[in-house]
Amino acid sequence: xxxxxxxxxxLVRRRGQEARLRCSPMKGHSHVYWYRQxxxxxxxxxxxxxxxxxxDESGMPKERFSAEFPKEGPSILRIQQVVRGDSAAxxxxxxxPMSRTTDTQYFGPGTRxxxx
Amino acid sequence: QKEVxxxxxxxxxxxxxxxxxxxxxxxxxxxxxxxxxxxxxxxPELLMYTYSSGNKEDGRxxxxxxxxxxxxxxxxxxxxxxxxxxxxCAMVYSGAGSYQLTFGKGTKLSVIP
Numbered sequence: 291x292x293x294x295x296x297x298x299x300x301l302v303r304r305r306g307q308e309a310r311l312r313c314s315p316m317k318g319h320s321h322v323y324w325y326r327q328x329x330x331x332x333x334x335x336x337x338x339x340x341x342x343x344x345x346d347e348s349g350m351p352k353e354r355f356s357a358e359f360p361k362e363g364p365s366i367l368r369i370q371q372v373v374r375g376d377s378a379a380x381x382x383x384x385x386x387p388m389s390r391t392t393d394t395q396y397f398g399p400g401t402r403x404x405x406x
Numbered sequence: 407q408k409e410v411x412x413x414x415x416x417x418x419x420x421x422x423x424x425x426x427x428x429x430x431x432x433x434x435x436x437x438x439x440x441x442x443x444x445x446x447x448x449x450p451e452l453l454m455y456t457y458s459s460g461n462k463e464d465g466r467x468x469x470x471x472x473x474x475x476x477x478x479x480x481x482x483x484x485x486x487x488x489x490x491x492x493x494x495c496a497m498v499y500s501g502a503g504s505y506q507l508t509f510g511k512g513t514k515l516s517v518i519p
Binding site for chain 1: 410412440442447448449450451452455494496505506507508509510511512
């Protein structure tokens with residue numbers, strides 16, 4: 291019973307390149323959340339998606355960042371024209387369908403992005 | 407004032423000690439409370455979840471919530487070196503339609519053999 295999977299686990303990009311982070315939720319889960327953890331900072335919410343829908347993107351930076359969760363395949367967090375300040379650990383979490391406030395989120399191992 | 411305050415530590419205790427970890431929050435809209443454990447360079451792992459004031463016990467772990475004081479705690483009994491990790495408190499608004507977790511910064515715990 292595989293948990294939340296994220297790839298790549300480590301990603302190095304030069305300034306100005308694009309970064310694509312992928313997340314496959316737990317089997318049977320259809321809700322995906324993305325969080326960012328900056329060095330010495332706590333986890334910060336970025337975006338909440340269900341299949342083919344963005345439900346809440348209140349934590350996403352206004353520019354360069356986008357997320358999708360297509361009908362088939364993993365959820366993708368895309369960062370265009372990366373800058374050094376984007377260097378962080380990006381975590382994906384998933385929860386079951388018909389999710390309620392009481393449903394818990396299960397986290398993946400994270401993708402560590404380094405921007406040179 | 408941050409929504410969730412958590413002392414980052416580090417906290418160092420001898421093996422077998424009782425550990426107390428705490429968070430305070432400012433917004434009474436938070437109704438659901440979790441504790442996650444995060445080992446170095448790993449993803450957070452859910453330890454405890456609770457929504458009502460009072461205590462909830464699971465093995466060596468006890469989660470305590472005091473909504474009137476906006477204060478939550480995690481107690482670890484008979485601490486083990488394998489408990490050495492960063493402990494994150496997390497909270498969810500009720501009825502918001504989006505169940506984003508708001509985290510404390512985490513407390514780094516070391517249990518010394």
